[in-house]
Amino acid sequence: MPELLHTILMTFVSTIRDIAPIAILLLFFQLFVLREKIANLKRILVGFVYVVAGLALFLIGLDQALFPIGEIMATQLTDPSFITGTTSADVNNVNKIDNSTVQEILWWQYYWVYLFAFAIGFSTTIAEPSLIAVAMKANEASGGALNPWGLRIAVAFGVAISIALGAFRIITGTSLAYYMMVGYLLVVIQTMFAPKMIVPLAYDSGGVTTSTVTVPLVTALGLGLASTVPGRSPLIDGFGLIALASLFPMITVMAYAQISRFKGTDE
Amino acid sequence: MRQFLQTIKNAFRDLAPIILVVAFFQLVVLQQPFPEPSKILVGLIAVVVGLALFIQGLELSLFPLGESMAGALMRKGNLYWLLFFAFALGFGTTVAEPALIAVSNEAARITATAGVIPDTPEAQSGYANGLRMTVAVSVGVSLVVGVIRILKGWPIHYIIISGYLVIVGLTQFAPQEIIGVAYDSGGVTTSTITVPLVTALGIGLSTVVKGRNPMIDGFGLIAFASLFPIAFVLLYGMVV
Numbered sequence: 311m312p313e314l315l316h317t318i319l320m321t322f323v324s325t326i327r328d329i330a331p332i333a334i335l336l337l338f339f340q341l342f343v344l345r346e347k348i349a350n351l352k353r354i355l356v357g358f359v360y361v362v363a364g365l366a367l368f369l370i371g372l373d374q375a376l377f378p379i380g381e382i383m384a385t386q387l388t389d390p391s392f393i394t395g396t397t398s399a400d401v402n403n404v405n406k407i408d409n410s411t412v413q414e415i416l417w418w419q420y421y422w423v424y425l426f427a428f429a430i431g432f433s434t435t436i437a438e439p440s441l442i443a444v445a446m447k448a449n450e451a452s453g454g455a456l457n458p459w460g461l462r463i464a465v466a467f468g469v470a471i472s473i474a475l476g477a478f479r480i481i482t483g484t485s486l487a488y489y490m491m492v493g494y495l496l497v498v499i500q501t502m503f504a505p506k507m508i509v510p511l512a513y514d515s516g517g518v519t520t521s522t523v524t525v526p527l528v529t530a531l532g533l534g535l536a537s538t539v540p541g542r543s544p545l546i547d548g549f550g551l552i553a554l555a556s557l558f559p560m561i562t563v564m565a566y567a568q569i570s571r572f573k574g575t576d577e
Numbered sequence: 578m579r580q581f582l583q584t585i586k587n588a589f590r591d592l593a594p595i596i597l598v599v600a601f602f603q604l605v606v607l608q609q610p611f612p613e614p615s616k617i618l619v620g621l622i623a624v625v626v627g628l629a630l631f632i633q634g635l636e637l638s639l640f641p642l643g644e645s646m647a648g649a650l651m652r653k654g655n656l657y658w659l660l661f662f663a664f665a666l667g668f669g670t671t672v673a674e675p676a677l678i679a680v681s682n683e684a685a686r687i688t689a690t691a692g693v694i695p696d697t698p699e700a701q702s703g704y705a706n707g708l709r710m711t712v713a714v715s716v717g718v719s720l721v722v723g724v725i726r727i728l729k730g731w732p733i734h735y736i737i738i739s740g741y742l743v744i745v746g747l748t749q750f751a752p753q754e755i756i757g758v759a760y761d762s763g764g765v766t767t768s769t770i771t772v773p774l775v776t777a778l779g780i781g782l783s784t785v786v787k788g789r790n791p792m793i794d795g796f797g798l799i800a801f802a803s804l805f806p807i808a809f810v811l812l813y814g815m816v817v
Binding site for chain 1: 591592594595597598599601602603606607611612616617618619620621622623624625626627628629630631632633634635636637638639640641642645646649650653658662665666669670672673674675733734737738741745748757760761763764767768769770771772773774776777780790791792793794795796797798799800802803
């Protein structure tokens with residue numbers, strides 16, 4: 311129990327520390343530069359309390375409920391004995407493989423890992439608070455033309471694809487640079503053809519995906535893979551998932567806009 | 578109160594996919610029971626309530642503040658205060674970011690092990706601080722450039738694409754140890770509190786400046802803030 315209290319206290323302190331520079335800066339400008347009375351001061355203060363309390367509760371809850379189990383899951387799914395089907399999870403395969411000696415694991419045998427990577431990338435992005443914020447603003451700025459759910463699902467697909475692809479990259483040991491180059495090339499080509507309205511938002515969505523919920527789980531998956539696949543080093547191969555996750559949402563968001571426009575003009 | 582219940586319902590819907598994914602892999606794929614189900618349940622309730630509170634708080638404080646600051650600074654008519662505000666916002670929110678501190682210390686350790694800098698605590702902390710300052714300054718600069726872009730109405734894609742070309746070029750010359758850290762530093766700069774405020778600032782500016790469209794000109798600040806640090810850190814690795 312004292313341990314939990316400590317976690318709660320530390321989370322609140324770090325959330326307040328996150329918001330302190332913003333509060334100080336805003337206060338300085340209001341008092342010394344603008345010299346204006348802040349409109350709706352009470353509302354804004356209540357809002358700040360909500361933001362701090364909400365974010366702290368959110369992080370504490372994730373820390374208690376989701377991160378431990380997600381991390382254990384990532385380790386178990388990447389464990390070679392699970393991949394070759396010697397755990398209870400894959401009962402049917404046990405008899406077939408039986409006493410065969412230690413064999414090299416082929417890249418496709420990691421299918422549960424790819425599915426997990428895809429699913430966890432998708433679902434954590436849907437819950438990402440900063441993406442929710444950007445989607446709300448985009449809906450408002452477009453005068454309601456842009457569906458916030460469409461944007462969030464497009465970004466989530468982008469992250470899902472990049473995490474699955476990142477897992478494939480770690481397993482096969484191919485160079486990150488190739489994936490990044492192909493990705494950038496796609497972004498450049500799509501920029502030329504995508505509706506003009508979506509391009510800045512698509513670029514932004516690359517940066518907002520990698521924060522509170524996604525990073526810890528994805529890092530656990532990357533480290534789990536890099537330390538169990540032979541010949542990979544956690545230091546060199548563990549990263550790179552995040553780099554891909556900030557690239558692919560740009561592609562899927564522009565693709566989403568292109569598909570929407572195509573469907574719109576087709577009718 | 579009714580509005581809050583609605584927010585709770587939305588928050589639950591936002592989190593449902595994660596719950597389903599974790600439950601499916603735990604029960605069907607790994608075939609294991611949940612450890613400490615009561616602790617998980619309490620945690621989930623905290624997550625749902627926390628997300629609902631955060632979203633409500635955004636609409637009450639960070640969104641209106643970001644937009645009204647943009648309007649007030651434009652009315653003041655002094656461009657330098659606006660640019661100073663943008664720089665201070667980027668620098669101030671990044672310099673104390675715990676994720677950045679962790680990444681810089683890790684980078685200093687790797688670089689010292691590789692023998693690029695002397696393997697002493699002083700050299701390491703000096704290197705880590707330099708790196709941290711580099712990233713914070715680069716986020717400040719990127720918001721300044723982003724704000725100028727909104728004021729001038731420059732199309733974003735030329736800047737972003739040439740930014741990528743610069744990064745690809747620098748990657749060829751930067752020391753191997755810094756590349757991973759550089760690419761990661763782009764991701765750690767945009768925290769959950771900074772994103773809504775910066776987005777609101779951009780939209781607010783593009784609404785008050787004549788001839789700007791919030792969709793075309795208002796977005797893009799976050800993209801700059803995740804691009805510039807990569808180039809700056811690569812340069813830092815080459816110079817130090």
